Amino acid sequence: MESLITVILVVTLILFAGLNIFQETLDAQDALTTTWQEMEEISGDRARTMLTPISSTVKSNGAIVEVIFKNEGATKLADFDRWDLVMQYYTDSASYEIDWLPYVDTYPGSNQWTNAGIYVDAATGLPEAFEPGILNPGEEMVVQVQLMPTIGMTTTNMLTIGTEYGIQASTIITR
Secondary structure, eight states: OHHHHHHHHHHHHHHHHHHHHHHHHHHHHHHHHHHHHHHHHHHHHHHTOOEEEEEEEEEGGGTEEEEEEEEOSSSOBOOGGGOEEEEEEEOTTOOEEEEEEOBOSSSOOTTEEEEEEEEEETTTTEEOOSSTTSBOTTOEEEEEEEOSSOOOTTOEEEEEEEOTTSOEEEEEEEO
């Protein structure tokens, strides 16, 4: 009788362990499927994202750079604090600077950048009307950068910006 109870307990433990392993496998498969779907969604957003530089201007004796980018893709762009901006430039003393600059919601301080406005047409100042604060397809955004040290005279420089989807656009800036 004692051995029968032992056998029943061992079989019960084996069944319980097997069912537990099976449940853990199902949970892992579910997590993998969810992650795969999220990855496919991000890949689709990347494929539909295209950011094109339109123009650039250097102001305030080389301290401020403004670049207009147009969203020529099909994906709405926002979350500018998750974007990256890298500035490669020469100063008046001919030193070469490469700086990653953080985003700010306000007027930028030294070595910061901001979204200075989203427009239907930035050149004419026609503001966006649909979903304020989001760079929709066809809209233009003015990126304003403040640099210290400033950009040197008669230099060729580069600004590169990258979205949260990993899409990047670069433009040459001359002064």
